[in-house]
Amino acid sequence: MGNKVISEAVIKRLPRYYRYLEHLEQEGVTKVSSGTLAGMLGVTASQVRQDFCNFGGFGQHGYGYDVAYLKRKLAEILGLDRPYDMIIIGAGNIGRALAGYKNFAAEGFRVKALFDVEVKDPLVGDVPVYGMDKLADYVKQNGCDIAVIATQKNVASDVAGRLVALGVKSLWNFAPIDLEVPSDVAVENIAMSESLYVLSYRMKNK
Amino acid sequence: MGNKVISEAVIKRLPRYYRYLEHLEQEGVTKVSSGTLAGMLGVTASQVRQDFCNFGGFGQHGYGYDVAYLKRKLAEILGLDRPYDMIIIGAGNIGRALAGYKNFAAEGFRVKALFDVEVKDPLVGDVPVYGMDKLADYVKQNGCDIAVIATQKNVASDVAGRLVALGVKSLWNFAPIDLEVPSDVAVENIAMSESLYVLSYRMKNK
């Protein structure tokens, strides 16, 4: 593993590069320069080259970057070159919406099951819903690459703790709290209300 | 308006401070020091004081910060001291989930209407759903503080353009694209797939 430490700022830009490269590829564009890419992202060409240089550099002097190759390299870096099995804890509004979101499956993130204390419907789309009492057995039998926390705020920490105890190494958290997990567990938050607060701030300060 | 330019880094921390202050207030805690707050957020006491100092400073030498007062000041800064009327464009999984999310209303963000090209149900919870042809009239008659873009990716730019043309000054965007808007329009993105990519990166690099 290429273990140069990459800053958070760089990591957060990688998915954006990837998105624009997908777009370029769809348009049939085969090569792109750091300057062009920079123009699309709204950053400097220097930064684009620095960012890729962190991973060794994927371009050719005097030519630029091959779109398909650069995209493939970014996919590798981001870990998008393999599928992931996800489960969602909490079959409320957000949990059900995520289960029904087709794009995830298309990108290799496969929702295999929903869990909730109360099973109102046995299926959401084509995803089965199980009671929370089934969680441990399910994870032990089927494994789970990513668990999505879509529960109420007040149980989110407990649920995270149970998942970690079951050996789940990756949590995608939609609850408005900061989860505390061991250092070998990856966490990403979707902080919707914080985003809404920032929007409110921006409105006020335009 | 106090027009010191505040960095993005500071702005993004404000909602987190606010969240922890809410928590402290609920616990009945009336005063807090920069050190304590820093411990909760996982930052340094220096940074906490610097951040508040940007807005004039809300503490008292030798005492710390009054929780209720600091929370009220942060609410003012973030613009949470008044309600907002929201509409949601796109009555798919995400749009409907957001319409049904009770916490928003509790925080003063009121979902007034959903819009979609196709009106399958006239109501989602207690929120009315209208056809896209009703959008212009609705906004002209009722106004709209914040429009939520929860459409398919391929129409998101068009929808954003229409909203901006109708005078909407604030967009909360769930589509995986970068919206281009005039400088007096505020935009905040919830980039779910980018977050998932970052999670994937983190899993791979733990």
Added chain:
DNA sequence: TAGATTGTTAATCGATTAACAATC
């Protein structure tokens, strides 16, 4: 008063930008 803790200036650290030799 003595102790605690802020507000704020100065020092440090890290990220971004500029520059340019290497090279396709």
Added chain:
DNA sequence: TAGATTGTTAATCGATTAACAATC
């Protein structure tokens, strides 16, 4: 070859941290 554009080092800029006088 001449032109273009990278990879990478050095310079700049901005954000974080440390320090401490002010003061409750």
